Amino acid sequence: MQETAAQIYDALNQFKSSIVERCEGYAEWTLPSIFPREGNNESDELQYDVQSFGAQAVNHLSNKLMIGLFNPSKSFFRLDAAQDFLDEMEINGIPFDVIQSALQGAERESVKELDRLGAREPFTMLLQLLIITGNALLHFPKDGNLEVHTMRDYVIERDLTGFVTRIILLDSKKFRALTKDTQDQLLAINPNHKPVDDIKLYTDVLWDHSTKKYTVHQYADSVQLTDETTKGVYTKETLPYVPLVWKLVRGQNWGKGLVEDYAGDFHSLSTAERSSLEIVGVLAQIKGLVNPAGLTDVAELNDTANGQWCSGREEDVSLLTFDKLFQSMQALESYVTKKERRLSKAFLMDAAGVRDAERVTAEEIRLVARDLEMSLGGVYTRLAQTFQLPVARLLLSRIDFKIKGESVEPIITTGLTALSRSGDLDSYRLFLQDASLLGAVDEGVRAELNIESILSFLATNNNFDLNVAFKSPEQKQADQDAQMQAEEQAVQDEVRMKAEPQVIAQQTEAQ
Numbered sequence: 001m002q003e004t005a006a007q008i009y010d011a012l013n014q015f016k017s018s019i020v021e022r023c024e025g026y027a028e029w030t031l032p033s034i035f036p037r038e039g040n041n042e043s044d045e046l047q048y049d050v051q052s053f054g055a056q057a058v059n060h061l062s063n064k065l066m067i068g069l070f071n072p073s074k075s076f077f078r079l080d081a082a083q084d085f086l087d088e089m090e091i092n093g094i095p096f097d098v099i100q101s102a103l104q105g106a107e108r109e110s111v112k113e114l115d116r117l118g119a120r121e122p123f124t125m126l127l128q129l130l131i132i133t134g135n136a137l138l139h140f141p142k143d144g145n146l147e148v149h150t151m152r153d154y155v156i157e158r159d160l161t162g163f164v165t166r167i168i169l170l171d172s173k174k175f176r177a178l179t180k181d182t183q184d185q186l187l188a189i190n191p192n193h194k195p196v197d198d199i200k201l202y203t204d205v206l207w208d209h210s211t212k213k214y215t216v217h218q219y220a221d222s223v224q225l226t227d228e229t230t231k232g233v234y235t236k237e238t239l240p241y242v243p244l245v246w247k248l249v250r251g252q253n254w255g256k257g258l259v260e261d262y263a264g265d266f267h268s269l270s271t272a273e274r275s276s277l278e279i280v281g282v283l284a285q286i287k288g289l290v291n292p293a294g295l296t297d298v299a300e301l302n303d304t305a306n307g308q309w310c311s312g313r314e315e316d317v318s319l320l321t322f323d324k325l326f327q328s329m330q331a332l333e334s335y336v337t338k339k340e341r342r343l344s345k346a347f348l349m350d351a352a353g354v355r356d357a358e359r360v361t362a363e364e365i366r367l368v369a370r371d372l373e374m375s376l377g378g379v380y381t382r383l384a385q386t387f388q389l390p391v392a393r394l395l396l397s398r399i400d401f402k403i404k405g406e407s408v409e410p411i412i413t414t415g416l417t418a419l420s421r422s423g424d425l426d427s428y429r430l431f432l433q434d435a436s437l438l439g440a441v442d443e444g445v446r447a448e449l450n451i452e453s454i455l456s457f458l459a460t461n462n463n464f465d466l467n468v469a470f471k472s473p474e475q476k477q478a479d480q481d482a483q484m485q486a487e488e489q490a491v492q493d494e495v496r497m498k499a500e501p502q503v504i505a506q507q508t509e510a511q
Helices: 005-029 053-069 083-091 096-116 120-132 180-189 263-283 298-303 323-346 362-375 379-398 416-440 443-448 451-461 473-510
Strands: 077-081 135-139 147-149 154-158 164-174 198-208 213-220 232-234 241-245 288-290 317-319 408-412
Touching (some): 005 120, 005 164, 005 198, 005 213, 005 263, 053 120, 053 263, 053 323, 077 083, 077 379, 096 379, 120 147, 120 241, 135 164, 180 213
Antiparallel strands (some): 077 408, 154 164, 164 198
């Protein structure tokens, strides 16, 4: 008998229970509201820990990632048309400028659609989930708003390479909100259903190895809502369910987050802050000591008004001090500072940030990209392929931009691609700066130099493509021919201008 989606979900859900419990602990150190413990509701306070440094670290890194991945001032991708596609369009009478204008228009419209969806808030939450728990599921429907699901809402299966072969998403809906046909089928199974009952909804996304496509079926408890004619069929590129991980170990279904990598430091920081709080509570106490064998009467001393006198000896009375505790407090403060410094470096809190300004320069965004890529060990570039690229394709689908095969493909313009282009641009600039110095050399010295060899040396050492830097022999010959034609034309024009007055005079005399 074939297992139902509910049975498969329950079986896979058992394997992730320990992972979920561990991630709840990571959330308590950082942002408890992102992944609260199961059973919490809106009346419960979610601040479990005594320190807030973890929340500050995750918020900082997620905002920095958001700036780097989705720069608000420009598109995060461009559309690139294959040369054979452009040639085909040109044969059909469509010039390159028209095609380029259409592609750029689609890019701008996609970014506008992202703004219309209000994507920045759910995307930031998604990045926070990845940092803390290492997993998140983005639902990008054809119509409607974006949805971000935590690992508590779904189960997932991958092959050894990490390719997703199955996702089962669990949601719920009130019985009264279901269609009449579905209600009747559920009542036939369980006549005791009430209108306010929560019905579990399962969305089963399964990879079909024969068709190389995903099929999507939906179920209300054990009632199948879709059949072969109403099921969803998607390619890898068009699937609206995008499972994301921060870091994935080969052969595992669930990813690991950045907080897990630094769990020891977060645990130590939390323990030290808790101990510091307890010591502060003791140090805040003010208590006096009275020698029980002394002459001072404690009751009389307490009853004496401020500024009045009572009998007693000064040596009988003293204040309780905590010198050793104060030393321990200083040691703990030093320990906490060391942990915060280490975590600050891991979460890029010590790196230069982006100005809070209306217009942020492209160079500042490139600096953010470089910090992210160097510090996060390739996670930034991986997110460009697993997060940005699917979003770009789904945005194009949402605005009904038709892509003919793979002739027009979105190219992500952040991550290593952006850094590579930035490096090429730096090479251009450095080469031109070095080459401009030759203009300041004395003409006598220049006459003794092999300028072309020097330029080749400068281009090579600035990592500048020689084919781009210098003209080919054919181009040089063409330029010389063009210059000679221009000089000949200039001579002909000069002769004609000199001859025109004589011709006019001769015509006047003839008349």
